[in-house]
Amino acid sequence: MKEYQTITEISGPLVFAEVDEPVGYDEIVEIETDDGRTLRGQVLESSKGVVAIQVFEGTGGIDRNASVRFLGETMKMPVTEDLLGRVLDGSGQPIDGGPEIVPESREDIVGEAINPYSREYPEEFIQTGVSGIDGMNTLVRGQKLPIFSGSGLPHNDLALQIARQASVPEEEEGDDDEGSEFAVIFGAMGITAEEANEFMDDFERTGALERSVVFMNLADDPAVERTVTPRLALTTAEYLAFEKDYHVLVILTDITNYCEALREIGAAREEVPGRRGYPGYMYTDLAQLYERAGRIEGKEGSVTQIPILTMPGDDDTHPIPDLTGYITEGQIVMDRDLNSQGIEPPINVLPSLSRLMDDGIGEGLTRGDHADVSDQMYAAYAEGEDLRDLVNIVGREALSELDNKYLDFADRFETEFVQQGYDTNRSIDDTIELGWDLLSELPKESLNRIDEDLIEEHYREDEAEAAEVSAD
Template sequence: MSHSDIRELRGPLLVVGGADGVGWDEFATIDMAGGESRHGLVLEVDRDLATLQVLESTDGMSLGGIGIRFDGRPLHVQVGTEWLGRVCNGRGEPLDGGPPVTGTATLPVSGWPLNPVYREPPAEPVLTGISVIDALTTLVRGQKLPIFSVPGLPHLTLATQIAAQATSSGQSFRVVFAAMGLTHADIAYVRDRLEERSADGELILLLNAADDPVIERILTPRIALTIAEHLAYTEGHDVLVIMSDMTSYAEAVREVSAARREIPARRGYPGYLYSDLATLYERCGRVKGHDGSVTIVPVLTMPAGDITHPVPDLTGYITEGQIVLAPDIAARGIYPPVDVLSSLSRLMRSGAGAGRTREDHLDVAAQVMAALARARAATELAELVGEAALSDTDRSYIAYRTLVEEGLFNQGTEESRSLEDTLTRAWAALAALPKQELTMVPTVFLDRYLPNGGGHP
């Protein structure tokens, strides 16, 4: 049955009358006079009026000559291993010249609610090959760990490097990269950088460009997570989902909210932004009785570097830590420019240590962080009174800071380091400090791992 009583076109929204029996979030096909078809989702139902968000925008539409066919169910997407190695746009349509992606099952893009009773706590690490993350903010299988950045920093480079290098101890590891609102130059960089992993059949790319319809941006992460859930819980893979940039996603939500004339909350974002973000972030984890897992790394840019902005603020409430990139560290030529004293992985203790990474991992990470905090204080003191006035111990902390930044934190954009290499570099930096300052590491580890400490280097 086709509905043609179009009452209003407003931005990306279309209001149709006579839509009795239509449900919220229902998918619809919009037939235009010239034979073109577009697609929409029901956002709101008020008696016989239904408000749809048009995925391809309402440009070129007029009130006459439009017919709308409702599917009677929410938007579904075909899922399966056929997605692996494919490059698609934000709606899942191929960009790689291949045929449309088919699958072994069809699932709603909004996902299914997961009973918390069936969740397994995260326990094993996901190693990114990036020293500062693996050593100090270890990502754990089933975790949601965002990257907070500011415009102009290499957050996309870091996210792409993680997608190219990440591995876990499971049988198979797969990556879904969902790009939202990227420039064409950035999309070309992502495709080139991830070409090898994509060719190996380990990666799926969903690419929403900045000039693509805004509404598509709202669907992109949902489609990515639906594909990932099937790969994880049905096919048994460990799946890493990287979503960049969540600020672009939130701005798309704000634009649709404004078109619906909803009362805005903080910074013009709708009051339900928290629950909207939670519907994405909470789709990760491990499930009892299933081998696979979904791990999420959202990337977001903080406008003007404001960590209290609604998007990073709400993201921080939902997720389990954050990796913070800082302009002053980037200015010193360090990549990735991670501010480790502002960064945290709340599940690190669940995924690191004896039996998971290495016995000394948690202790050496704590010592590196504590020493870095002392080194920062010593550096600030040196700026006031001059380095010559400092004690020998304080000067050793300043030397340590240089060593740890250049030896451990700084690495190439295509350099992948083993965990052994990473921890060896951490011990090498700690060797710049007097042995009596290393109070957070057991003596047995000092003897075994500290260079010239009485054991193996």
């Protein structure tokens, strides 16, 4: 191990030093300052004679007399099943007052890409207890399904609700995954201290912490640490899933803060910026995170991701949601208008999408009528939304009786189906039964996306009659 005192420049979170031997990319570095502090960093760029080091704790207190030591290894995460129930900072150090971590293994945080040949196709249902997701945009094990939100919207409340309610329903008899446990990895990046306290209070109050590992990177922590936090979280998730056979749900919030950290580091390196000042390699960087979700043939566990991002200016064409949409398998969209109406959670199901939903629902997976009910509710709600625009022009009196029923359906869909509060945990059966209640407000002949046998079995005549009386 060589030690250098050859720092030539300090720029933002970066330190530049001269070296006389090759240094590996991503190699871990220790920097000892004059006041005796030891700071950790990582080689960001290595060229002949000069290296750029990103310092996790920030460059405050570092001068040209500081000593630089290259440890000859990349950053590793100490992993063990005992991490469940622990709270760590953004660099993987315990901050919950518990004992030091005694690892069973130390895994490289960059991880290895899953061989496409060894990937199993995601087609098994995860129940979040949220009707807007389970019923209309179903989450599947091994999927990456982001939440697109905006500043001031309650995405943190939805994240906490999913973290404490998410579960794997009982397996069908003979399923190979029988006996696998469920765990949640929660990675927070760039959140405020107030948000961190809310997260921890909820985790402790509900007992969700017992099956969770929490990584906390706060807004006043160095931006460089923010780029490491999701990789530590995903490395822990991969260990629990593929070594300990857990079904792991990884919730990462906020991806926007992560991308801002990439932009800050890129500016310090004087890189040529891409769209809106973000690095040109941001697509690749995000893909390295998102593609770590999945299932592996022969392994019982799975890694499922729900990244959460706030769209700057509610602009879904912004580079962060735009690139995320290309990489992931759909999105859950939170709506500002629904939020202003008091709908909790304010999920707008029309622009939302789960590309793997059809493979995770149906006979033997959730309920045989799930797909039909979901399709019919989509169609009816979309029809009601279109008619709302027409009502603003001609009024309800000019519409037909059926049109008015679609309008009533849209109102009830928002206030009864999407609206459920953040403490209500609905099973998939409860969600579908509620869907039948709403659809029974429409005439049988308008249910053209549902099998006739299912209509005969589940259609509520009393709901239809009540709707007729209400209309009169």
